Amino acid sequence: MVQQLIQFNSHRAGDGNFRQLAVFLRDTQETIVGGLIGSIYWQWLYIDVFWISESHRGGGYGSSLLAAAEQEAIARGCEYSYFWIRLAFRHRNFIRSLVILCLVSYQIFR
Structure with missing residues (x-):
C-alpha cells in the first residue's frame, strides 16, 4: 500500500530527488560521538535521528551538527527542513538554543 502511494505521488508530483544525508561528530580518536541521519526529498530536509554522547x-x-546538515541540504537544493524532537531526555540549554535557532532560521509549526 505504501509503495503504491509513493508511486502515485511520484507520478503526479515528479521525481522528488530522494537522497540520504548523514553528518557525524567524531572525537580525536575518530570515534563517532554524535550525529544525525536524515533524508532530502522534494526540497525538504527531514532529520530522523539525532544523537550526541553524554560526554559531549x-x-x-548539537547546534554545529544542525548547522552542518542545513548547509549541506542547501547545497543539495533544499528550501525547507523538518526536525521533530521526539524524546523527553534532552538537555534544557540545547532546547533553548534550538528554539532560538528556529526563530532565526525556521518557521515553527504546531
Whole structure:
C-alpha cells in the first residue's frame, strides 16, 4: 500500500530527488560521538535521528551538527527542513538554543 502511494505521488508530483544525508561528530580518536541521519526529498530536509554522547553534550556540538546538515541540504537544493524532537531526555540549554535557532532560521509549526 505504501509503495503504491509513493508511486502515485511520484507520478503526479515528479521525481522528488530522494537522497540520504548523514553528518557525524567524531572525537580525536575518530570515534563517532554524535550525529544525525536524515533524508532530502522534494526540497525538504527531514532529520530522523539525532544523537550526541553524554560526554559531549552542552558544548555546542548539537547546534554545529544542525548547522552542518542545513548547509549541506542547501547545497543539495533544499528550501525547507523538518526536525521533530521526539524524546523527553534532552538537555534544557540545547532546547533553548534550538528554539532560538528556529526563530532565526525556521518557521515553527504546531
